[in-house]
Amino acid sequence: MDVRTLKEYETLSPFEIKDFLIKAALNTSKAASITYLNAGRGNPNWIATEPREAFFLLGQFAITESKRVLDLPAGVGGMPKAQGIADRLEGWLRGHRDSPGARFLEKMVPWTVKRFGFEPDKFVHELVDSIIGDNYPVPDRMLVHNEQIVHEYLQWAMCGNPRPQGTFKLYAVEGGTAAMCYIFKSMKANRLLNPGDTIALGVPIFTPYLEMPHLEDYDLKIVEICAPQENRFQFTDAELEKLLDPTIKAFFVVNPGNPSAMALNDETIQKIGGILKKRPNLILLTDDVYGTFVPGFRSLLGAYPRNTIGVYSYSKYFGCTGWRLGVIAVHDNNVFDEMIAKHPEPIQEKLGKRYGALTLEPRKLKFIDRIVADSRDIALNHTAGLSLPQQVMMTLFSVAEMMDEKKSYQQACIDIVTKRVHSTIEGLGIEVQENPNFDHYYGLIDLEFWMRKYVGDDVVSWVKANVHPLDIVFKLAEDHGIVLLNGGGFAAPDWSVRVSFANLNDDVYDDIGRAVRAVARGYAQAYQLATGKTVNVARRAADGTVTKAR
Template identity: 60%
Template sequence: MPDTLNLHKFEHLSPFQIKDELIKLAQKEAHKSTLPYLNAGRGNPNWIATKAREAFFLLGQFAMTEAQRHRNEPQVGLAGTPQGPGSYGRLKAYCATSQGQSGPPGADTLAAMVDFAVQKFGFTPDDFVLELTDGIVGDHYPMPDRCLEHNEIIVHEYLMWAMCAGHRPDTKFDIYAVEGGTAAMCYIFKALKNQRLLNAGDTIALGTPIFTPYLEMPELEDYALNVVDVSSEEEDNFQLTDADLEQLADPKVKALFLVNPGNPSAVAMSPEVLARLVEFVKTRRPDLIILTDDVYGTFVPNFQSVMGHLPENTIGVYSYSKYFGCTGWRLGTILVAENNIFDKMIAEAPAEVKAKVEARYTTLTPDPSSFKFIDRIVADSRDVALNHTAGLSLPQQVMMTLFSLVEMMDEDKSYQAFCQGILEHRFTELVEGMGIEVPENPLFDRYYGILDFEFWLRKYVGEEVVGWIKENVHPLDISFKLAQDHGIVLLNGSGFDAPNWSARVSFANLDDSAYRQIGRAVRAVAIGYVQAYRASKGLSLHG
């Protein structure tokens, strides 16, 4: 354990708070030595998707010409607003004049994606272009507030590929465009509470290990939920077992929250386990609420989301952040199937509960009983009273539209394959640096990884060493030793309800060469523990 730190004082902190101390230690070590400072503690990718961005910035310039057609006061910097009639033809002409080596990038992409959308979805060309130009200048509140009309159709089709490529459901989802996956979490927790679908003292199940906020939010006074861990272990290839599912049979368990593929396990639910979950819910728990956060699904070929198999029970969450390298854009979605158990539960609630809940929305509709669950999420996200200004900003929705269209136009999925290749190469570098062998797993997205010291030391050294470490080494020592001795930041696995003697590594945010160095440092820390064990037993350090 690092000599100058009392690690016990960090035990109850979120790993995202502990990282601040780790960063200080790692930067200090890198400064005083020749070691590079390597922060693999965050999942922000170090790449961006360029085609949609190029089209976005060119579209912005075109939209300004559209606004200036209506009114133009250049001496004071004032213009009108974009108008619809004839806008499609003007956009095509604008792109044609912008094409060529001397023109700005994005003209070919912008023209192609507009035609693609018009042909694929049967849009009226001028109406679609007006949504793009009016949206990108951001001169109106979102209308509809939940999601722009054309954007919802486009995003729906993209998400059916991104989340349900392996099993597309025969149903339509309503979509709420929100400020990233984190906003989606906040809004969903709030709405479930406000609809009395989850109440203080109720029990939910978490598929652990899991993204830390899912562990922390239920404990807040705002929600005061009891939690059952449905834990997927490395020994089970991070898959739920029959015993895990059996915990959900208790009717006290109102909901199951999942991150799929996992964060930090990075493993998607297998088709076999998914089939067992579907059978279990349909035959034994048709009332089970499921939230599935599928942010990393695009890094697994033919990914199958739970929402594709159990649309009636599931609230889906997806963020564009990681796949397109756009965490700063804050682009996320909440999905709820048109036919769902949430509306049925609300309708079948006791009269006293229904009266209290419906009273929230009397200023929004003359018939609150018909107000859909997805629209209640929208209203609750703005505390109802500010519902008239709800919705994701229009420039953000336009960016969402363009990301979706570019991906749908990529028939060969070249972008997806290249992103997956980046992560696979970095993962290989780390594994070779550690000097271990990891079996191939087609369900592993390689965005994150759990470095489970207990698992690997048990496999390569033996149970006795593991027992000694668990008695003599503080679980946080792994992350702190990597920072203090090697200038490397990895978050503690325990903060994600992963094994205590583990750390999470992100394969997304550092150059390829860094991961072999991280692997060697992890190996050095593990060897140090083994040597300390041998010294404590009076054994040769090289025996």
């Protein structure tokens, strides 16, 4: 595809360009009888089975509880009752012990009751009544038992060690997508971010964080805090020093990164702490969807809970993108409530009017509860909240992970993506150092970086002068039937591509690596034809060293 045509796609998100790539790749696959491979999607091709088995079996018990109260011939049942329900579930499970999910439920209920000090009937009734879905979510922010369970799960999944003191208030939402929308909306409504304000983004970053600030709704200015590949995708000191600018109101981070797949290391987290000592009211937002793929992961939420809004989604780890399960976390002791309380009187009056229908003392309304209300445009706050069956699934996923003391499920998931990464690297024919902060979920292949290393600066300079960066993903689609996303759309290097190691079978990733290498080889050959110069290709020796060869 010529440069002029490719320029037309420059304004599109990678996720919109993907649709054109899919069409081209499907045509190639059909015409050339080759396999169509879409590694642009982050949807995992595995699921967590045990908590799902428990969910569907629990639903069967819930129906018996409904019919126990009312069972009309027309198919009308009643609402499950709490008294004695834990004993009834225990007895019912004894009679269904061979059913998938029964043994998990038999262990899960007493384990959870003991761990959290729950009253058995109240806990089981929350599960049963919620899986039926016969009530509105109450409390609207999150069910009582579910919040305590997820709070403990997030201490492992996000916070890490040392465990932060105090308590987080949680809002169960429809995945990380909803979390982003609700947070942006409420930060604007509460004048924490105003049109014309400046925020910082840790880049590369998930594209909506680049796109949403420019919407007329928010009209925010962006400063990019870069984590270069040369620094193993950690923020440099010079980049972090940008955060000392008092006009920057907030710093948004995806950790581990998307598309870099690299978690912040301890040194970087400590440096951000140094920034907060000088700027104690700097707002941090951390989106930690992939943290569970890094053993010992540590989030900014765990390190600096006072300044941080946490976003977590269950989608990737448990293979449940269709369930739409996410959480917003805000610590009890936070800068957001303090900043809202310090607004001048005219703003306080406007906010009082906004939230006045919800409480007699709107000025005391916590930021997390404002997010809930804003998510339903205030007037529908009384029907806010994540659907109750979704919250039951969230409970079961969380408890399943906490009961797994050996972390067998976590290791199995990590093994899946790690194997695929190694296959891709083998296909690429490059040498990559291991990194304990790498989550292996995505990979960012920077052709400029690797071509500079293996074929030299002259080739890279010629390619950048004569080829459009989007040519890479279109060549992969048109010549190889492969869909990857362009890295430039994530504020990653223009000559990079993002590959997902989550959504395709193990045996195709070496093919993807070879296809990317073939595209790079084609550029080197084009350079030779255009210049008449010979390209000296670096070879990788058995010991990993790189030498030049003809």
